[in-house]
Amino acid sequence: MTERQRFVDECMKEEESIAALCRRYEISRKTGYKWLERFLAGCELGNRSRRPRSSPKAVTTWLEDAIVAARKQRPHWGPKKMRAILSRRNPQLELPAVSTFALIFKRNGLVQPRKRRRFTPPSTTPFGAVTAPNALWCVDFKGQFSVGRLRCYPLTVMDAHSRYLLACVALRGTRTTPVRRAFEQIFATFGLPAAIRSDNGVPFASSGVAGLSKLSAWWTKLGIRHERIEPGKPQQNGRHERMHRTLKREATMPPATSMKAQQRSFDRFRKQYNEERPHEALGQRPPAEFYEVSTRVLPDPPWGRDFEYPMHFETVRISRLGALRWNDRSVFLSTALSHELVGLEWRDSGRWAVHFGPTLLGELVGVNRKKKLRFVREVSRTVGPNEHDQKCSPKPRRGGCPGMGQGSPTAPGAS
DSSP: OHHHHHHHHHHHHTSSOHHHHHHHTTOOHHHHHHHHHHHHTTOOOSOOOOOOSOOTTOOOHHHHHHHHHHHHHSTTOOHHHHHHHHHHHOTTSOOOOHHHHHHHHHHTTOOOOOOOOOOOOOSOOTTTTOOSTTSOEEEEEOOOEEETTEEEEEEEEEETTTOOEEEEEEESSOOHHHHHHHHHHHHHHHOOOSEEEEOSOTTTOOSSGGGOOHHHHHHHHTTOEEEEOOTTOGGGGHHHHHHHHHHHHHHSSSOOSSHHHHHHHHHHHHHHHHHTSOBGGGTSBOGGGTOOOOSOOOOSSTTOOOEEOOTTOEEEEOOTTSEEEETTEEEEOOGGGTTOEEEEEEOSTTEEEEEETTEEEEEEEEETTTTEEEEEEOOOOBOOHHHHHHHOEEOOOOSSOOOTTTTSOOOTTOO
């Protein structure tokens, strides 16, 4: 600006020709005459905007108003999801780009800046093998919060492949009985999955034998594989945790005044999440377009059937208090396996492997002198599909509970 003003001042003195002044200031004569004409016209010497006076592709006023109104109805949806849903509802309408949607949101005051967070890159890819609906379900509790005078514990279940939210149930705690009752309704509606992934908290897991709880033992009897993430690594269930962030923002802030009202809010969110809300990982399509009900139905009775073990196994019924009584001797196993049938497989040197279906629980070690049994835990291991078919399979139990060791030949060293 200083150079331009100095050039104009010297032109007004008329001591040198304009051509000489342009050569001295190293500009073209066209540029020199432009600054002189602007000065004589009373205009500023600064740079003018290069924005065109008219744009044939500019967003019309009525379209911008429609976009703003749609955004106000879904204040938590970003420009990608908003453009996808409007395009699906109005296929004949030519909509602007996603970046234009973002600019419209910003200039209408519909965007609140968020503090940038540093994200840790994931160290595992736990969902690489999930290629079909019902191959893996994710389950967790979405924190606890106050609803009136009560505490609400939302139980959420989602299909990992389609991101379909199967259930969001407002419970008053994490006790096993209401959680199992909720899963019975879910299984009756959507069928059985191949596997369920959860964290290591109650009631999904325990610190007992093989990490089994009463709930996960029931899943095992139904033929469902239970996957537990590593402690302190919620990113291994990252899809479910991301859904929880949306659930918290849209269905719990603020919370309802009663549990029934909160459940109605969860039901509305679940319907919107599954049928309306576009998902970026699904090509901006809702999860309902990808989910299918499982072909595996909940058996009758719903609590599952005892496993059928090979002929060379001894079978023992666990007591109500979780004790394994065998050959007039008793050892505590786990209350999660109360009234369940386990199989004993002879190994060597007085050792018997204890199986609960496909899960190896540990070993029984007999101490003949003290007339006692000792149970040694073993790291839980789930056998593969082929081995599972050979080892054991659920079967209906007819009549009363079998006696200890009945129905199987006595293995060497049983006495």
